Amino acid sequence: MMPQDEPKFDELYRELILDHYRYPHNRGVLEKPDVDMQQHNPVCGDEIRLTAIIEDGTISQIEFMGQGCSISQASASMLTDRVTGLELTDVDALSVEFRNMLRGDDPDEQMMQDLMALQGVSKYPVRVKCAVLAWDTLQKALKLK
Amino acid sequence: MMPQDEPKFDELYRELILDHYRYPHNRGVLEKPDVDMQQHNPVCGDEIRLTAIIEDGTISQIEFMGQGCSISQASASMLTDRVTGLELTDVDALSVEFRNMLRGDDPDEQMMQDLMALQGVSKYPVRVKCAVLAWDTLQKALKLK
């Protein structure tokens, strides 16, 4: 009944996450965005709004606004960094891989890059929802587009 | 959690009970009775019918018919023996004392007499209902009269 491979506190809150939380990248709301989507996690009230410009099937610019815990906000900040310049099909593949990692699967480290910092969250099911909130929002936005 | 004072099998089925069961006293149905009441125990289907003649506030004659387990039938047989010739107020008092004994109280042995044979039943709650069925029937009959 003992949990295997306990993540360390400092693992979970690696400097990278805390950095993104303290100094978020791409924080803001774009004017005349192609997609604009807001989602929240009813369990904890975390909120994320994403605005993005899509050109030739590629995300050319993306910004986020929101409030919530360090995981949800840092994850959103990291998402914006990572998907800028990506083709939509690659965004899809990345999103699937990210979710699988948080579900406990061994991730493709090459593909994940910085996002590896969030792997420790997979041990805390309640917080998985925080980590995927931004990705849920993006997926929903792109589907509706 | 161990039961205190386990009754012995042969205590429960003292010769007296088995005798009454094998050779019941006052078995039958009176003609033109003053009271005639039938009751059953839905849990096991035991049935008792009592017919009695009441004269001057006294039970002058009583008979029982029925079917069921040894406890219910022997108890009915013993009841008819015991209440014949008793005044109704004494029947009431006896009935209360009998019930109390089966609920686990220390009985007044002088009052109980033969009925003491049924004391062991008090350790088997399911069977208490068998033992009091005849008494329930009598009480109901007298109340309705």
Added chain:
Amino acid sequence: MKDMSVRSDFPIMDRLIHDKPLTYLDSAATSQKPAVVIDALADFYRNNNANVHRGIYTLSEESTLAYETARVKVANFINAGSEEQIIFTRNTTESLNLIAYAWGRDNIKEGDEILITPMEHHSNMIPWMLLCKEIGCKLKYISINEDGTLDLSNLDELISENTKIVSLTHMSNVLGTINPIKQIIEKANKAGALSVIDGAQGAPHLPVDVIDLDVDLYAFSAHKMLGPTGVGVLYGKEKILSAMSPFLGGGEMIDEVYEDRFTTKEAPWKFEAGTPNFADVAAFGVAIDYLDDIGMDNVRQHEIDITQYALDQVRKIDRDITVFGPKNLDIRGGVLAFDFPGVHPHDVAQMMDWDGVQIRAGHHCAQPLMRRLGVSATARASFYIYNNQEDVDRFIDSLKKGGEFFGDASR
């Protein structure tokens, strides 16, 4: 008879009753528990206890993991497609009531029919009676044959377009009859009726494959299959559970709550209101592991063997003992209800108790069936994996002795 040699896994088997070895023959009412299950339960409280879901701390994560892992084990045990089709309730009875309340009140209207059988346990009768009383629907019965099997000759007439629910027991807890449920489910499904199986005596004793059965809903109890008391299961097809209204409301089953409205979680959590019985569920997971290790085919074979032996021995007794239910072990489980001429079932049970033999006497929560059998009560011995030939021998010896004791009281 192959000995399952699991008996020593069950601590209670060392118990003496009136200084005699315990001969436990009431597993149809509730089963005994192996040490691994008892220890898992105690260990959980000693090491991992915390409320499940939503806790962001180690104990709560451990507790949640144990609870949700048990759900996966139960799903695999009955070959459910996914663990999200497994609802934890208190017992079979609550599972069946959940259907009657949550599905019944939305889908049944006046004049509709619910088809059951006369061999149902009260738990698969009263919920429908309550529903019919409220809505004005009708309860109908499949007939029963002399040998304790169902009479399916007119099934096509019984299941009409008015039939909205067909609910029956996988195995009778009195007759031991194993019903041809697959065939009946197929007819019910075809007619557009909801197919419900009371698996209280199915899941513990028979291999169950809900996908193969194609059953809509299947209910059973942990306490009858080596698990703790206080845990029931309701399996349901995904499309049925997701369309079903909630039943009990409260914590755990909601998504968002405002002062005037709320939204619910998805199934199965939608149906689990309030703090679940998570410690017992975790221990039930261990019971499932234990049964998986033995293999349900072996459980079934053992019960065939021991029941056959018991039937043979009873037949040898020089008394006119009536054994209820089918004689063919292909369609009979390890339940042996009988009538001992001249001795009331209560007296049978009580005299056996003196020999350490624990059998049940009464109506076995099946009063309508008792009436059809023409008895007010029966005595019943029932078997499980820990019972062996010696148990049967002690049962037979005690029965003979009691017969002599009450001998001339027979009439």
Added chain:
Amino acid sequence: MKDMSVRSDFPIMDRLIHDKPLTYLDSAATSQKPAVVIDALADFYRNNNANVHRGIYTLSEESTLAYETARVKVANFINAGSEEQIIFTRNTTESLNLIAYAWGRDNIKEGDEILITPMEHHSNMIPWMLLCKEIGCKLKYISINEDGTLDLSNLDELISENTKIVSLTHMSNVLGTINPIKQIIEKANKAGALSVIDGAQGAPHLPVDVIDLDVDLYAFSAHKMLGPTGVGVLYGKEKILSAMSPFLGGGEMIDEVYEDRFTTKEAPWKFEAGTPNFADVAAFGVAIDYLDDIGMDNVRQHEIDITQYALDQVRKIDRDITVFGPKNLDIRGGVLAFDFPGVHPHDVAQMMDWDGVQIRAGHHCAQPLMRRLGVSATARASFYIYNNQEDVDRFIDSLKKGGEFFGDASR
């Protein structure tokens, strides 16, 4: 603060979390269990396990005795007039749903009003919302003051002749507020409304006397008061229980059953359908004994002391920490929900976990209250008899450390 010196009775207290001693501060969600309760449960399964009621054999008599004795203990614990007023359910949530279904559907009609408060747990909201959705009755709210107490200034207007049920929590699981329930019950009773108390946080922490309260129905959970999971209680006045329709139907709750109708047993058995959670109920009886030995006045005093100490220590932290709920310990229990500026409650809980401190973060099943407080979630520490000054000190240390860690993330 007087040490209760009962801590060593609780085996889980030896547990290490991330190599740190366990500091369990989530007793409002569920309590830990003393060894006597865990052992009683395991011993029951090892020695006495059998289905209760109707069994005419030794094990069943023992099991029934343990089950029914627990009922007597619970009755005495809350000063119920008789044990027949104690119904065993799964949890508080089921107890409250039982009322909404069995009493509500018979007695509530369109336009009737049910009065609750904004500090209710979802379990004392959703059952009434389900009822109102079905029947068309209205859910009304008593207002709440800034300090987390109820605003009773207009209670006489709020309780009108349309009010059929007044239901509120004895103590808030978020604010810690102990409500003046006696006064509100009196008004409800006078107006002819059913008075219902959610005692999930009452019975474990405060002396309760249902006769003195004159309350119609009082609900609580064993798992929050040292007992096993899977056991709830519903106390009811005799005249209310006996007039109430059955809720769940099945075995155990019936008297006679025919193929088209049935009669029920008397209360409380009328409301206990199917095999009850008898092993856990028996162990709950031992938990009640344990609390009786300590004395509920002492439990209450200990919680006043430890909460006062915790409030004082939190105040000393050089941060703008908001503690919710009343400051006066006369009307506050051992619950400490707080807002740590700049750090999300989830992060607070997670960083504390690393220090072995187990607190809850989230909406605490009270989303409407969260909205009134203007927060999406809070962190919450809650205390019980096994907590001591050291626990509070570890909690405070961890809180300070986390503040520094997240320090400049504050905005």
